[in-house]
Amino acid sequence: MELGYVGRVQLSIFALAMTFFHVSEYLLAAAIHGRSNVSWNSCLISKQYIIAMVFALLEYFIEICLFPKLKDHWWISNIGLVMVLAGEAIRKTGILTAGRSFTHIIRVYYVDHHELITWGIYRFMRHPGYCGFFIWAAGTQLILCNPISTVGFIAVTWRFFSTRIPYPLDVQFS
Numbered sequence: 001m002e003l004g005y006v007g008r009v010q011l012s013i014f015a016l017a018m019t020f021f022h023v024s025e026y027l028l029a030a031a032i033h034g035r036s037n038v039s040w041n042s043c044l045i046s047k048q049y050i051i052a053m054v055f056a057l058l059e060y061f062i063e064i065c066l067f068p069k070l071k072d073h074w075w076i077s078n079i080g081l082v083m084v085l086a087g088e089a090i091r092k093t094g095i096l097t098a099g100r101s102f103t104h105i106i107r108v109y110y111v112d113h114h115e116l117i118t119w120g121i122y123r124f125m126r127h128p129g130y131c132g133f134f135i136w137a138a139g140t141q142l143i144l145c146n147p148i149s150t151v152g153f154i155a156v157t158w159r160f161f162s163t164r165i166p167y168p169l170d171v172q173f174s
Helices: 005-033 047-066 074-101 128-143 147-164 166-172
Strands: none
Touching: 005 047, 005 074, 005 128, 047 147, 074 128, 128 147
């Protein structure tokens, strides 16, 4: 199998999106919370996440071999790129607005510097970090024109956030 120009561009954009997301998550966590308070977990890479990304790449390569025309829809890849950029902007704006109040860990106890943020992007949405990731994740799969993974990523991230979001709200307001 020889990967053509379209395939190389799609994979390059996908790789850049992945790299930027994870490196920027780590760097923001280190800048906001201090290097000593961040770890590998600050990159937001889990076993389940790696499995999902491997599945997405397998889908991409299988489809490009069996159905190469499926990957030739530039407009779909471009929509995915716009979604990735929008998701990054929403998420990173939320992180920067919340500052030290934003963590990757659900807090079940009160922390002195932690406060409920109601200004900036938080005036328009309660969970910009989750919203941004949701849009970003779906966009990564549209960049690759992966129909199965697009639906799968939307379903899995929706399920994850629908179970995760009520938990901190219950803790905060109890």
